[in-house]
Amino acid sequence: MDEQTIPVTVLSGTLGAGKTTTLNHVLSESDDRDLAVLVNDMGEVNVDADLVAESSDISADDEELIELSNGCICCELRGDLLEAIDALTREREFDAIVVESTGVAEPLPVAQTLTLGFDQSDLDPTEFYEETGIEPLENCHLDTTVTVVDAHQFHEAMRSDEILDDDGTKKHLGDLLVEQVEFCDVLLLNKCDLVDESTLAEVEETLATLQPRAEIVRTTHGRVDPETVVETGRFDFEDASRSAGWIRELQQPHESAEEEHGVTSFVFEARRPFHPERFAYLLDEFPENVVRSKGHFWLAGREETALALNVAGRSIRIAPAGSWIAALPPEEREEQFEAYPDLEETWDDEWGDRGTRLVVIGTEMDHESIRDHFELCLLTDEEMDADWTTFEDRFPTFEPLEEADEDETESLEHDGQEEIGLAD
Numbered sequence: 001m002d003e004q005t006i007p008v009t010v011l012s013g014t015l016g017a018g019k020t021t022t023l024n025h026v027l028s029e030s031d032d033r034d035l036a037v038l039v040n041d042m043g044e045v046n047v048d049a050d051l052v053a054e055s056s057d058i059s060a061d062d063e064e065l066i067e068l069s070n071g072c073i074c075c076e077l078r079g080d081l082l083e084a085i086d087a088l089t090r091e092r093e094f095d096a097i098v099v100e101s102t103g104v105a106e107p108l109p110v111a112q113t114l115t116l117g118f119d120q121s122d123l124d125p126t127e128f129y130e131e132t133g134i135e136p137l138e139n140c141h142l143d144t145t146v147t148v149v150d151a152h153q154f155h156e157a158m159r160s161d162e163i164l165d166d167d168g169t170k171k172h173l174g175d176l177l178v179e180q181v182e183f184c185d186v187l188l189l190n191k192c193d194l195v196d197e198s199t200l201a202e203v204e205e206t207l208a209t210l211q212p213r214a215e216i217v218r219t220t221h222g223r224v225d226p227e228t229v230v231e232t233g234r235f236d237f238e239d240a241s242r243s244a245g246w247i248r249e250l251q252q253p254h255e256s257a258e259e260e261h262g263v264t265s266f267v268f269e270a271r272r273p274f275h276p277e278r279f280a281y282l283l284d285e286f287p288e289n290v291v292r293s294k295g296h297f298w299l300a301g302r303e304e305t306a307l308a309l310n311v312a313g314r315s316i317r318i319a320p321a322g323s324w325i326a327a328l329p330p331e332e333r334e335e336q337f338e339a340y341p342d343l344e345e346t347w348d349d350e351w352g353d354r355g356t357r358l359v360v361i362g363t364e365m366d367h368e369s370i371r372d373h374f375e376l377c378l379l380t381d382e383e384m385d386a387d388w389t390t391f392e393d394r395f396p397t398f399e400p401l402e403e404a405d406e407d408e409t410e411s412l413e414h415d416g417q418e419e420i421g422l423a424d
Protein backbone atom coordinates (compact mmCIF):
# COMPACT_ATOMS: atom_id res chain seq x y z
CA MET A 1 0.00 0.00 0.00
CA ASP A 2 0.92 3.57 -0.50
CA GLU A 3 3.06 4.56 2.43
CA GLN A 4 2.02 8.18 2.04
CA THR A 5 -1.53 7.47 3.15
CA ILE A 6 -2.64 7.15 6.77
CA PRO A 7 -2.60 3.58 8.11
CA VAL A 8 -5.82 2.47 9.81
CA THR A 9 -5.93 -0.30 12.41
CA VAL A 10 -9.21 -2.01 13.32
CA LEU A 11 -9.49 -3.58 16.77
CA SER A 12 -12.10 -6.32 17.15
CA GLY A 13 -12.88 -8.79 19.92
CA THR A 14 -15.85 -10.04 21.91
CA LEU A 15 -17.34 -8.06 24.80
CA GLY A 16 -14.84 -7.51 27.58
CA ALA A 17 -11.91 -9.16 25.77
CA GLY A 18 -9.77 -6.10 26.42
CA LYS A 19 -10.08 -3.85 23.36
CA THR A 20 -10.34 -0.58 25.31
CA THR A 21 -7.54 -1.62 27.66
CA THR A 22 -5.33 -2.43 24.67
CA LEU A 23 -6.22 0.81 22.94
CA ASN A 24 -5.35 2.81 26.05
CA HIS A 25 -2.04 1.04 26.36
CA VAL A 26 -1.18 1.69 22.71
CA LEU A 27 -2.11 5.37 23.13
CA SER A 28 0.03 5.76 26.22
CA GLU A 29 3.01 4.11 24.52
CA SER A 30 2.74 6.13 21.32
CA ASP A 31 4.28 9.46 22.24
CA ASP A 32 6.21 9.45 19.00
CA ARG A 33 3.05 8.94 16.92
CA ASP A 34 0.11 11.26 16.48
CA LEU A 35 -2.78 8.81 16.76
CA ALA A 36 -6.47 9.45 16.13
CA VAL A 37 -9.05 7.16 17.66
CA LEU A 38 -12.53 6.18 16.59
CA VAL A 39 -14.62 4.28 19.11
CA ASN A 40 -17.84 2.48 18.21
CA ASP A 41 -20.30 1.58 20.93
CA MET A 42 -23.74 0.05 20.56
CA GLY A 43 -25.38 2.18 23.25
CA GLU A 44 -26.50 5.76 23.03
CA VAL A 45 -23.76 6.73 25.42
CA ASN A 46 -20.30 5.76 24.30
CA VAL A 47 -18.88 4.26 27.48
CA ASP A 48 -15.72 3.03 25.79
CA ALA A 49 -14.96 6.50 24.44
CA ASP A 50 -15.22 7.85 27.99
CA LEU A 51 -12.86 5.13 29.19
CA VAL A 52 -10.35 5.99 26.49
CA ALA A 53 -10.65 9.67 27.36
CA GLU A 54 -10.28 8.96 31.06
CA SER A 55 -7.13 6.88 30.79
CA SER A 56 -5.26 8.83 28.16
CA ASP A 57 -4.43 12.41 27.56
CA ILE A 58 -6.98 12.49 24.76
CA SER A 59 -10.14 14.25 25.82
CA ALA A 60 -13.59 13.30 24.58
CA ASP A 61 -13.87 16.82 23.17
CA ASP A 62 -10.62 16.57 21.26
CA GLU A 63 -10.60 16.20 17.54
CA GLU A 64 -8.44 13.05 17.88
CA LEU A 65 -11.31 11.08 19.37
CA ILE A 66 -14.48 10.39 17.47
CA GLU A 67 -17.35 8.39 18.92
CA LEU A 68 -19.80 6.42 16.86
CA SER A 69 -22.69 5.40 19.05
CA ASN A 70 -26.07 3.77 18.75
CA GLY A 71 -25.27 1.22 16.09
CA CYS A 72 -22.60 -1.00 14.73
CA ILE A 73 -19.94 -0.13 12.16
CA CYS A 74 -20.21 -3.58 10.59
CA CYS A 75 -23.81 -2.94 9.63
CA GLU A 76 -25.89 0.24 9.82
CA LEU A 77 -23.02 2.63 10.58
CA ARG A 78 -20.80 1.59 7.68
CA GLY A 79 -21.24 4.89 5.90
CA ASP A 80 -20.83 6.81 9.16
CA LEU A 81 -17.50 5.07 9.73
CA LEU A 82 -16.10 6.43 6.49
CA GLU A 83 -17.59 9.85 7.10
CA ALA A 84 -16.03 9.93 10.57
CA ILE A 85 -12.61 8.98 9.20
CA ASP A 86 -13.02 11.62 6.52
CA ALA A 87 -13.89 14.22 9.17
CA LEU A 88 -10.88 13.21 11.29
CA THR A 89 -8.41 13.48 8.47
CA ARG A 90 -9.78 16.84 7.35
CA GLU A 91 -8.97 18.24 10.79
CA ARG A 92 -5.29 17.63 10.36
CA GLU A 93 -2.67 15.04 9.42
CA PHE A 94 -2.44 12.02 11.72
CA ASP A 95 0.25 9.37 11.73
CA ALA A 96 -2.28 6.58 12.17
CA ILE A 97 -5.92 5.91 13.08
CA VAL A 98 -7.17 3.17 15.39
CA VAL A 99 -10.82 2.07 15.20
CA GLU A 100 -12.25 0.14 18.15
CA SER A 101 -15.25 -1.95 17.07
CA THR A 102 -18.10 -2.99 19.31
CA GLY A 103 -17.91 -6.45 20.84
CA VAL A 104 -20.50 -7.72 18.36
CA ALA A 105 -18.86 -6.42 15.20
CA GLU A 106 -17.72 -8.79 12.50
CA PRO A 107 -14.36 -7.73 11.12
CA LEU A 108 -14.99 -8.80 7.53
CA PRO A 109 -17.73 -6.27 6.66
CA VAL A 110 -15.76 -3.53 8.46
CA ALA A 111 -12.66 -4.40 6.42
CA GLN A 112 -14.81 -4.53 3.30
CA THR A 113 -16.21 -1.08 3.98
CA LEU A 114 -12.78 0.35 4.55
CA THR A 115 -11.06 -1.28 1.57
CA LEU A 116 -13.90 -0.16 -0.70
CA GLY A 117 -14.04 3.26 0.92
CA PHE A 118 -10.28 3.69 0.63
CA ASP A 119 -10.41 2.38 -2.94
CA GLN A 120 -7.99 -0.31 -1.90
CA SER A 121 -9.62 -3.41 -3.32
CA ASP A 122 -10.22 -5.01 -6.68
CA LEU A 123 -13.93 -5.26 -5.92
CA ASP A 124 -16.30 -3.07 -7.85
CA PRO A 125 -17.11 -0.18 -5.51
CA THR A 126 -20.01 1.20 -7.58
CA GLU A 127 -22.75 -0.50 -5.59
CA PHE A 128 -21.21 0.63 -2.34
CA TYR A 129 -20.97 4.25 -3.48
CA GLU A 130 -24.53 4.14 -4.74
CA GLU A 131 -25.64 2.85 -1.35
CA THR A 132 -23.63 5.25 0.79
CA GLY A 133 -23.06 8.18 -1.53
CA ILE A 134 -19.50 8.37 -0.23
CA GLU A 135 -16.56 9.25 -2.40
CA PRO A 136 -13.39 7.20 -1.90
CA LEU A 137 -10.99 8.55 0.72
CA GLU A 138 -7.65 8.61 -0.98
CA ASN A 139 -5.62 9.60 2.06
CA CYS A 140 -6.06 6.39 4.14
CA HIS A 141 -5.48 2.66 3.84
CA LEU A 142 -6.54 -0.29 5.95
CA ASP A 143 -3.25 -1.42 7.44
CA THR A 144 -3.90 -3.97 10.19
CA THR A 145 -6.87 -5.89 11.55
CA VAL A 146 -6.40 -6.99 15.14
CA THR A 147 -8.57 -9.36 17.16
CA VAL A 148 -8.32 -9.38 20.95
CA VAL A 149 -9.18 -12.78 22.45
CA ASP A 150 -9.90 -13.34 26.14
CA ALA A 151 -7.70 -16.36 26.98
CA HIS A 152 -9.61 -16.96 30.20
CA GLN A 153 -13.06 -17.06 28.55
CA PHE A 154 -12.10 -18.67 25.24
CA HIS A 155 -13.16 -22.25 25.95
CA GLU A 156 -16.25 -21.17 27.81
CA ALA A 157 -17.24 -18.87 24.93
CA MET A 158 -16.78 -21.66 22.41
CA ARG A 159 -18.97 -23.99 24.45
CA SER A 160 -21.53 -21.33 25.28
CA ASP A 161 -25.10 -21.34 24.04
CA GLU A 162 -25.28 -17.58 24.45
CA ILE A 163 -27.03 -15.82 21.61
CA LEU A 164 -26.02 -12.25 20.88
CA ASP A 165 -28.56 -9.88 19.47
CA ASP A 166 -26.91 -7.31 17.26
CA ASP A 167 -29.91 -5.15 16.48
CA GLY A 168 -32.09 -8.05 15.47
CA THR A 169 -29.31 -10.17 13.96
CA LYS A 170 -28.98 -13.15 16.23
CA LYS A 171 -25.70 -14.93 16.48
CA HIS A 172 -24.01 -17.43 18.76
CA LEU A 173 -21.10 -16.10 20.80
CA GLY A 174 -18.88 -18.92 19.48
CA ASP A 175 -19.81 -18.05 15.92
CA LEU A 176 -18.80 -14.42 16.33
CA LEU A 177 -15.59 -15.37 18.10
CA VAL A 178 -14.62 -17.70 15.27
CA GLU A 179 -15.38 -15.03 12.66
CA GLN A 180 -13.21 -12.55 14.53
CA VAL A 181 -10.36 -15.06 14.83
CA GLU A 182 -10.56 -16.27 11.22
CA PHE A 183 -10.40 -12.79 9.74
CA CYS A 184 -7.46 -10.84 11.17
CA ASP A 185 -3.76 -10.13 10.78
CA VAL A 186 -2.81 -10.02 14.45
CA LEU A 187 -4.32 -12.00 17.31
CA LEU A 188 -3.78 -10.67 20.81
CA LEU A 189 -4.24 -13.42 23.33
CA ASN A 190 -5.15 -11.23 26.29
CA LYS A 191 -5.77 -11.86 30.00
CA CYS A 192 -2.83 -14.25 30.10
CA ASP A 193 -2.55 -13.55 33.84
CA LEU A 194 -5.82 -15.40 34.46
CA VAL A 195 -4.90 -18.81 33.01
CA ASP A 196 -2.17 -21.35 33.61
CA GLU A 197 0.52 -22.05 31.02
CA SER A 198 -1.02 -25.30 29.81
CA THR A 199 -4.45 -23.71 29.12
CA LEU A 200 -2.75 -20.78 27.46
CA ALA A 201 -0.73 -23.07 25.19
CA GLU A 202 -3.87 -24.99 24.26
CA VAL A 203 -5.85 -21.85 23.41
CA GLU A 204 -2.87 -20.60 21.43
CA GLU A 205 -2.68 -23.86 19.49
CA THR A 206 -6.41 -23.69 18.73
CA LEU A 207 -6.08 -20.11 17.49
CA ALA A 208 -3.10 -21.05 15.30
CA THR A 209 -5.14 -23.89 13.76
CA LEU A 210 -8.20 -21.70 13.16
CA GLN A 211 -6.06 -18.88 11.79
CA PRO A 212 -2.59 -19.96 10.59
CA ARG A 213 -1.67 -16.65 8.96
CA ALA A 214 -2.01 -14.19 11.86
CA GLU A 215 0.73 -13.21 14.22
CA ILE A 216 -0.29 -14.39 17.70
CA VAL A 217 0.93 -12.30 20.63
CA ARG A 218 0.29 -13.03 24.31
CA THR A 219 -0.73 -9.97 26.33
CA THR A 220 -1.78 -9.02 29.82
CA HIS A 221 -3.86 -5.86 30.32
CA GLY A 222 -3.39 -5.19 26.62
CA ARG A 223 0.30 -4.44 27.04
CA VAL A 224 1.46 -4.80 23.47
CA ASP A 225 4.21 -3.03 21.59
CA PRO A 226 2.36 -0.45 19.41
CA GLU A 227 4.51 -1.58 16.45
CA THR A 228 2.67 -4.93 16.57
CA VAL A 229 -0.71 -3.34 15.87
CA VAL A 230 -0.11 0.04 14.23
CA GLU A 231 1.46 0.56 10.82
CA THR A 232 2.41 -3.09 10.37
CA GLY A 233 1.51 -3.23 6.66
CA ARG A 234 0.09 -6.73 7.24
CA PHE A 235 -3.40 -6.29 5.83
CA ASP A 236 -4.31 -7.75 2.46
CA PHE A 237 -7.98 -8.34 1.71
CA GLU A 238 -7.51 -11.41 -0.44
CA ASP A 239 -5.07 -13.04 1.98
CA ALA A 240 -7.22 -12.23 4.99
CA SER A 241 -10.34 -13.62 3.31
CA ARG A 242 -8.61 -16.89 2.50
CA SER A 243 -6.53 -17.35 5.60
CA ALA A 244 -8.95 -19.34 7.76
CA GLY A 245 -7.55 -22.71 8.80
CA TRP A 246 -10.55 -24.59 7.38
CA ILE A 247 -9.98 -23.14 3.91
CA ARG A 248 -6.35 -24.23 3.92
CA GLU A 249 -7.34 -27.64 5.18
CA LEU A 250 -9.87 -28.10 2.37
CA GLN A 251 -7.28 -27.03 -0.19
CA GLN A 252 -4.51 -29.22 1.15
CA PRO A 253 -6.13 -31.91 3.23
CA HIS A 254 -3.86 -33.78 5.61
CA GLU A 255 -4.49 -35.81 8.71
CA SER A 256 -2.72 -33.44 11.06
CA ALA A 257 -0.37 -34.91 13.60
CA GLU A 258 -1.43 -34.52 17.20
CA GLU A 259 0.01 -31.26 18.46
CA GLU A 260 1.32 -30.97 21.95
CA HIS A 261 -2.04 -29.82 23.28
CA GLY A 262 -4.23 -32.10 21.23
CA VAL A 263 -5.54 -29.69 18.59
CA THR A 264 -6.03 -31.55 15.31
CA SER A 265 -8.01 -31.44 12.09
CA PHE A 266 -9.09 -33.79 9.35
CA VAL A 267 -11.28 -33.86 6.25
CA PHE A 268 -14.22 -36.23 5.94
CA GLU A 269 -15.11 -37.17 2.37
CA ALA A 270 -17.89 -39.37 1.00
CA ARG A 271 -19.58 -40.07 -2.34
CA ARG A 272 -22.86 -41.26 -0.83
CA PRO A 273 -25.52 -38.98 0.65
CA PHE A 274 -26.24 -38.57 4.33
CA HIS A 275 -29.53 -39.89 5.65
CA PRO A 276 -31.36 -36.67 6.69
CA GLU A 277 -32.71 -38.09 9.93
CA ARG A 278 -29.45 -39.65 11.10
CA PHE A 279 -27.34 -36.65 10.10
CA ALA A 280 -29.71 -34.22 11.87
CA TYR A 281 -29.42 -36.39 14.96
CA LEU A 282 -25.61 -36.35 14.72
CA LEU A 283 -25.69 -32.54 14.51
CA ASP A 284 -27.97 -32.41 17.56
CA GLU A 285 -25.42 -34.48 19.44
CA PHE A 286 -22.32 -33.07 17.76
CA PRO A 287 -19.12 -33.97 19.64
CA GLU A 288 -18.28 -31.18 22.11
CA ASN A 289 -14.58 -31.22 21.32
CA VAL A 290 -15.19 -30.15 17.73
CA VAL A 291 -14.41 -26.44 17.73
CA ARG A 292 -14.98 -25.81 14.05
CA SER A 293 -16.37 -27.60 11.06
CA LYS A 294 -16.97 -26.28 7.55
CA GLY A 295 -17.66 -27.69 4.13
CA HIS A 296 -20.47 -28.98 1.94
CA PHE A 297 -22.52 -32.13 2.11
CA TRP A 298 -24.97 -34.20 0.10
CA LEU A 299 -28.26 -34.90 1.79
CA ALA A 300 -30.40 -37.72 0.35
CA GLY A 301 -33.42 -36.13 -1.31
CA ARG A 302 -31.59 -32.89 -2.12
CA GLU A 303 -30.16 -33.80 -5.48
CA GLU A 304 -30.39 -30.25 -6.82
CA THR A 305 -28.48 -28.28 -4.22
CA ALA A 306 -25.37 -28.91 -2.14
CA LEU A 307 -25.75 -27.81 1.47
CA ALA A 308 -23.09 -25.99 3.46
CA LEU A 309 -22.32 -26.85 7.07
CA ASN A 310 -20.92 -24.14 9.34
CA VAL A 311 -20.11 -25.21 12.89
CA ALA A 312 -18.44 -22.75 15.27
CA GLY A 313 -18.50 -23.86 18.88
CA ARG A 314 -22.14 -24.60 19.74
CA SER A 315 -23.47 -22.81 16.69
CA ILE A 316 -24.53 -25.04 13.80
CA ARG A 317 -25.76 -23.40 10.63
CA ILE A 318 -26.91 -24.82 7.33
CA ALA A 319 -27.02 -22.85 4.10
CA PRO A 320 -27.31 -23.64 0.41
CA ALA A 321 -23.85 -24.09 -1.13
CA GLY A 322 -24.95 -23.84 -4.74
CA SER A 323 -26.30 -26.19 -7.36
CA TRP A 324 -24.64 -29.54 -7.97
CA ILE A 325 -23.01 -29.36 -11.36
CA ALA A 326 -24.78 -32.62 -12.22
CA ALA A 327 -28.11 -30.83 -11.72
CA LEU A 328 -27.33 -28.00 -14.13
CA PRO A 329 -28.74 -27.81 -17.65
CA PRO A 330 -26.32 -29.48 -20.13
CA GLU A 331 -24.99 -26.18 -21.49
CA GLU A 332 -24.09 -24.81 -18.08
CA ARG A 333 -22.62 -28.14 -17.10
CA GLU A 334 -20.35 -28.00 -20.14
CA GLU A 335 -19.18 -24.55 -19.11
CA GLN A 336 -18.20 -25.92 -15.71
CA PHE A 337 -16.27 -28.77 -17.32
CA GLU A 338 -14.39 -26.31 -19.45
CA ALA A 339 -13.62 -24.08 -16.47
CA TYR A 340 -12.60 -26.98 -14.20
CA PRO A 341 -11.00 -29.76 -16.30
CA ASP A 342 -10.13 -31.69 -13.10
CA LEU A 343 -13.85 -32.37 -12.63
CA GLU A 344 -13.60 -35.36 -14.96
CA GLU A 345 -11.33 -37.18 -12.54
CA THR A 346 -13.85 -37.22 -9.71
CA TRP A 347 -17.05 -37.32 -11.77
CA ASP A 348 -19.30 -40.27 -10.92
CA ASP A 349 -21.19 -41.87 -13.83
CA GLU A 350 -24.44 -41.95 -11.88
CA TRP A 351 -24.18 -39.08 -9.39
CA GLY A 352 -21.77 -36.64 -11.01
CA ASP A 353 -20.14 -34.28 -8.52
CA ARG A 354 -22.52 -34.99 -5.65
CA GLY A 355 -20.68 -35.79 -2.45
CA THR A 356 -19.47 -34.51 0.89
CA ARG A 357 -16.30 -32.70 2.02
CA LEU A 358 -16.14 -31.46 5.58
CA VAL A 359 -13.21 -30.08 7.55
CA VAL A 360 -13.28 -30.88 11.24
CA ILE A 361 -11.07 -29.03 13.73
CA GLY A 362 -11.06 -29.75 17.45
CA THR A 363 -9.23 -30.62 20.62
CA GLU A 364 -8.53 -34.15 21.84
CA MET A 365 -10.67 -35.56 19.04
CA ASP A 366 -10.88 -39.28 18.44
CA HIS A 367 -10.71 -39.09 14.64
CA GLU A 368 -11.74 -42.66 14.10
CA SER A 369 -14.80 -42.37 16.29
CA ILE A 370 -15.94 -39.11 14.66
CA ARG A 371 -15.35 -40.59 11.21
CA ASP A 372 -17.43 -43.61 12.25
CA HIS A 373 -20.24 -41.29 13.33
CA PHE A 374 -20.20 -39.62 9.92
CA GLU A 375 -20.00 -42.98 8.12
CA LEU A 376 -23.04 -44.26 10.01
CA CYS A 377 -25.04 -41.33 8.67
CA LEU A 378 -24.37 -42.38 5.06
CA LEU A 379 -27.08 -44.34 3.29
CA THR A 380 -26.68 -48.10 3.48
CA ASP A 381 -26.79 -50.23 0.30
CA GLU A 382 -30.43 -50.96 1.01
CA GLU A 383 -31.27 -47.32 1.57
CA MET A 384 -29.52 -46.39 -1.66
CA ASP A 385 -32.27 -48.37 -3.46
CA ALA A 386 -35.12 -46.98 -1.34
CA ASP A 387 -37.35 -43.98 -2.07
CA TRP A 388 -35.36 -41.08 -0.59
CA THR A 389 -38.36 -38.77 -0.48
CA THR A 390 -39.83 -40.88 2.33
CA PHE A 391 -36.95 -40.05 4.73
CA GLU A 392 -37.73 -37.61 7.52
CA ASP A 393 -35.94 -34.37 6.69
CA ARG A 394 -35.97 -31.40 9.08
CA PHE A 395 -33.15 -29.50 7.43
CA PRO A 396 -34.21 -26.07 6.20
CA THR A 397 -35.39 -25.78 2.63
CA PHE A 398 -34.09 -23.07 0.35
CA GLU A 399 -35.24 -21.49 -2.84
CA PRO A 400 -33.15 -22.70 -5.79
CA LEU A 401 -30.12 -20.46 -5.97
CA GLU A 402 -27.63 -19.61 -8.65
CA GLU A 403 -24.80 -19.46 -6.16
CA ALA A 404 -24.22 -19.88 -2.45
CA ASP A 405 -25.58 -16.98 -0.47
CA GLU A 406 -24.45 -16.69 3.15
CA ASP A 407 -27.44 -14.50 3.94
CA GLU A 408 -29.66 -17.50 3.39
CA THR A 409 -28.07 -19.21 6.36
CA GLU A 410 -30.49 -20.78 8.77
CA SER A 411 -30.03 -22.87 11.82
CA LEU A 412 -31.11 -26.47 11.76
CA GLU A 413 -34.61 -26.73 13.09
CA HIS A 414 -34.51 -28.83 16.22
CA ASP A 415 -37.52 -30.85 17.25
CA GLY A 416 -39.78 -28.76 19.42
CA GLN A 417 -37.23 -25.97 19.64
CA GLU A 418 -37.74 -22.57 18.24
CA GLU A 419 -35.84 -21.99 15.07
CA ILE A 420 -33.31 -19.22 15.34
CA GLY A 421 -33.58 -16.87 12.39
CA LEU A 422 -30.00 -16.09 11.64
CA ALA A 423 -30.62 -14.49 8.28
CA ASP A 424 -29.46 -10.88 8.12
Ligand SMILES: Nc1nc2c(ncn2[C@@H]2O[C@H](COP(=O)(O)OP(=O)(O)OP(=O)(O)O)[C@@H](O)[C@H]2O)c(=O)[nH]1
Binds near residue numbers: 017103219221
Ligand atom coordinates in the same frame (compact mmCIF):
# COMPACT_ATOMS: atom_id res chain seq x y z
N1 LIG B 1 -7.10 -9.73 34.71
C1 LIG B 1 -7.12 -9.06 33.58
N2 LIG B 1 -8.11 -8.18 33.33
C2 LIG B 1 -8.10 -7.51 32.17
C3 LIG B 1 -7.09 -7.70 31.20
N3 LIG B 1 -7.35 -6.91 30.15
C4 LIG B 1 -8.48 -6.24 30.44
N4 LIG B 1 -8.95 -6.59 31.66
C5 LIG B 1 -10.16 -6.13 32.32
O1 LIG B 1 -11.27 -6.67 31.62
C6 LIG B 1 -12.37 -5.76 31.61
C7 LIG B 1 -12.81 -5.51 30.17
O2 LIG B 1 -11.77 -4.85 29.48
P1 LIG B 1 -12.04 -3.80 28.32
O3 LIG B 1 -10.74 -3.32 27.82
O4 LIG B 1 -13.04 -2.79 28.72
O5 LIG B 1 -12.69 -4.76 27.27
P2 LIG B 1 -13.40 -4.38 25.88
O6 LIG B 1 -13.06 -5.45 24.95
O7 LIG B 1 -13.05 -3.00 25.49
O8 LIG B 1 -14.90 -4.48 26.30
P3 LIG B 1 -16.21 -3.90 25.53
O9 LIG B 1 -15.91 -2.50 25.14
O10 LIG B 1 -17.27 -4.02 26.57
O11 LIG B 1 -16.46 -4.79 24.38
C8 LIG B 1 -11.87 -4.51 32.32
O12 LIG B 1 -12.29 -4.58 33.65
C9 LIG B 1 -10.35 -4.63 32.22
O13 LIG B 1 -9.69 -3.99 33.29
C10 LIG B 1 -6.05 -8.65 31.48
O14 LIG B 1 -5.15 -8.92 30.69
N5 LIG B 1 -6.13 -9.30 32.69
